Amino acid sequence: MGFMSIVQQIIGGFGTTVFIFFFTLLFSMPLGILFALARMSRFKPLNLLMQVCISILRGTPLMLQLIVVFFMPYYVFGIKLTTSWRVYAALIGFSVNYAAYFGEIFRAGIQAVPVGQHEAAEVLGFTKAQTFWKIVFPQMVKRVVPPVTNEVITLVKDTSMAFAIAYAEMFTMAKQVAAAQSNIMPLFVAGVFYYVFNIVVAWIMGKVEKSLDYFQ
């Protein structure tokens, strides 16, 4: 098997990696906001429940969480697992796990907005929802860009954990090719892909950070 065909196989897996990455971000960010709000809720039971959930999501291996999500329908409900479920299980597992991390970052960002901002908004008659979306949220976004960038870069690499439920993303493919060829070169090729992907991610996040430079 020539170099080009190795690269081709890895590119096939790369598509899956990008797919997991993109949809995980898409779902985990809004879910993270919900987590943050629940975690800050003055309704004690919800607050406590969220605290426990976040603690478990951050305190156990992502790989294990993926396996639990994947096998849950079978063990809990007796439903036969299908191939397409693999995709959903991966997205659910990744999204919920990352939402826990994003949620804690968002919470810190929300709490860092000075109380005077809430008071000014309250005196002007903004509703709670308006105050959150118009006043707090944009200021939170600016504060969380650097820590979110870290998580996003970690996510690029974490997508390889999908192998735990035999979801063939790039790293799984590279390992298979490497095993078949008794050659670790495919793994290096995959490494280059991850690295270039992350350079692009860091560049985009840098742009985002810059675009928020207009206020302090």
Next chain:
Amino acid sequence: MQQENMMQENTNNSAKCLFSICNVKKSFHDLTVLHDISVEVDEGEVVAIIGPSGSGKSTLLRCATMLETMDSGTLTYLGEEAARNDSSGKAVYASPADLRRIKGYFGLVFQNFNLFPHFSVLRNLTEAPIHVQKREKGEVEAEARELLRKMGLEGKENSYPQQLSGGQQQRVAIARALAMNPKMLFFDEPTSALDPELTGEILKVIRQLAEEKMTMVIVTHEMAFARDVADRVIFMDGGYIVEEGRPEDVISNPREERTKQFLSRFSDQGMQ
């Protein structure tokens, strides 16, 4: 005694009472910050509140603007009750819808401005009129530009707060409050966060508002300013109103020992 005198004055007065907070009590845990005090303000009146730090001036303003809830007391704007005592003497507030309407009657200017840093100057002024009062955008923007011009902030519409000096930021904050077309304004030490050379421009703006008969309650440490601009001065100490009256009496000729003591600290400002 003083309370009675004040009530008397008000009933004799033909001017319309715009704002009143009566018998407000407020404690934080064990600390009683406001001991059953009352303030009424007539339309067009300028009231200065002076007193040492920790005397409860901010808490009084925050109760008046509903940033704090009173433990007990009544709060009225234009005859509309925002809060009153129930049978057990505990303050109960009006419905959220009523409170939202009543909040439209007043504006508050903070010591540290609290401008929205992510909004341009113009948007700081227009956001609430458009999205809270649901007024028409074009009209609101035209009015906001006019307000900025009046505040000497022409050409700053598209700047962001951080690009402005403290004095300019506070003028934007005053304009933001005025953009809501309030019936009255509260100021909590509007110049205390500013360098001395910048306080003048804020005092000038407030003076101008006073000339236009804007109803205002101003917490301030600027004694000369309070004496010149206020119709009435309230001296607070330890959560009580110790002395209240015309500025020439309270500031230049105080009756109470505590007022004299407090004012003696300012004598080097060329008060007497």
